[in-house]
Amino acid sequence: MLAAGEGRRVGHDTNKVLLPLAGRRVFTWAVRWATTLPHVSHVVLVIRDGDQDSVRSALARELPDTAVTVVTGGASRHESEWKALCALRPAIEGGETDVVVIHDAARPLASAELFRDVIAAAERYGGALPVTEQPALAPLHDGGAQVTDRTVAVQTPQAFRAEPLLAAYTAAEREGFVGTDTASCVERYTDVPVHCVTGDARNIKITFPEDLFLAERLLAKADWDLSAPESRVPHRRRLAHGERG
Amino acid sequence: MSIEHADLLCERCDRVTEHELHYAGRLLESVRCTRCGHQLSMTHRALVPAYLHDLEQRVASKPQRLYHRALRDPRGFLRTLPGAVLRQPAKFVREFWSLVRR
Numbered sequence: 449m450l451a452a453g454e455g456r457r458v459g460h461d462t463n464k465v466l467l468p469l470a471g472r473r474v475f476t477w478a479v480r481w482a483t484t485l486p487h488v489s490h491v492v493l494v495i496r497d498g499d500q501d502s503v504r505s506a507l508a509r510e511l512p513d514t515a516v517t518v519v520t521g522g523a524s525r526h527e528s529e530w531k532a533l534c535a536l537r538p539a540i541e542g543g544e545t546d547v548v549v550i551h552d553a554a555r556p557l558a559s560a561e562l563f564r565d566v567i568a569a570a571e572r573y574g575g576a577l578p579v580t581e582q583p584a585l586a587p588l589h590d591g592g593a594q595v596t597d598r599t600v601a602v603q604t605p606q607a608f609r610a611e612p613l614l615a616a617y618t619a620a621e622r623e624g625f626v627g628t629d630t631a632s633c634v635e636r637y638t639d640v641p642v643h644c645v646t647g648d649a650r651n652i653k654i655t656f657p658e659d660l661f662l663a664e665r666l667l668a669k670a671d672w673d674l675s676a677p678e679s680r681v682p683h684r685r686r687l688a689h690g691e692r693g
Numbered sequence: 694m695s696i697e698h699a700d701l702l703c704e705r706c707d708r709v710t711e712h713e714l715h716y717a718g719r720l721l722e723s724v725r726c727t728r729c730g731h732q733l734s735m736t737h738r739a740l741v742p743a744y745l746h747d748l749e750q751r752v753a754s755k756p757q758r759l760y761h762r763a764l765r766d767p768r769g770f771l772r773t774l775p776g777a778v779l780r781q782p783a784k785f786v787r788e789f790w791s792l793v794r795r
Contacts, residue, residue, distance in 0.1 A: 462697070462698050462699040462700060463699070463700075464699045464700060464701060466699075467697055467699050467714065468695075468697065468716060468719060469721075470719060470720075470747070471719040471751065512761065512765055513761075654701075655701070655702050656701060656702050656703075656704060657701050657703075657712055657714075657724035657726075657733050658724075658733055660701075660714070660721050660724065661721055661724075661733070661735065664720065664721055664743075665743070668743065668746055668747065668750075671750075672750055
């Protein structure tokens with residue numbers, strides 16, 4: 449879970465993933481949904497240097513029953529991913545971890561279903577990333593001719609088989625390669641196919657101020673519950689049946 | 694009302710700038726770019742029903758949150774409970790006031 453930001457700092461220097469969103473910090477929402485899946489065994493949170501105290505207190509308050517390994521990230525997304533993989537190396541090399549899921553903590557509305565879909569696709573194909581169709585965008589060649597291929601927007605969580613992923617990042621570290629995202633590094637150093645799964649339009653990335661308003665409304669519309677559909681109980685029914693929470 | 698600050702991308706400045714965020718309860722009420730002053734606010738008409746819906750969820754989830762807190766740290770929970778209960782009315786009055794005075 450990447451919560452280190454992009455290294456751009458202005459003003460009060462507050463990381464947007466530490467903002468409150470419907471009663472929780474932005475970054476704890478996605479951890480919550482991912483860990484409702486029974487096969488998610490380790491959570492590594494990559495944070496920005498200086499955010500340690502805020503992150504630890506938010507974890508203690510909002511995810512008290514979830515074991516989260518906190519590591520300090522690097523100057524780039526690639527370096528943060530490398531540090532997360534180093535933290536997972538013993539579990540990967542020990543055969544405890546089959547698939548690694550990399551997610552941007554600024555996407556709090558990634559549902560358990562989306563995590564489950566990318567994990568299943570990564571197990572089957574080797575790598576998986578969620579995409580949403582972008583029919584309104586028209587990609588052009590350098591000469592101006594329109595590209596006929598479909599245009600998609602890529603989201604996170606992105607999942608990969610653990611061993612090739614670790615091998616790719618180890619090779620990238622050795623050669624000093626810095627990828628723009630996880631898939632670019634995997635594609636450069638392995639022949640693991642990366643499969644596209646259907647993304648979720650709700651899975652927005654908090655970038656602009658209006659994204660926070662939208663995320664709040666989408667969470668309310670989903671009854672503040674993005675767990676897998678089979679485990680969902682509407683809060684009104686929980687209230688009526690005395691099953692609070 | 695609580696106030697937070699964060700770095701977000703301002704559409705008008707076209708760069709990451711510091712923003713001041715105002716919350717009514719746990720709902721975001723307004724966001725202002727501290728560089729150019731560009732402000733986004735929820736309308737009163739939208740904020741009140743959203744607040745009431747949110748309040749219902751807060752009330753529904755409170756017993757379970759209290760229960761988990763008590764399990765984690767029973768002594769600390771018992772020590773802080775009276776103060777927390779006594780603070781609730783004033784907290785809700787402040788929240789309601791921030792809603793109606795807009």
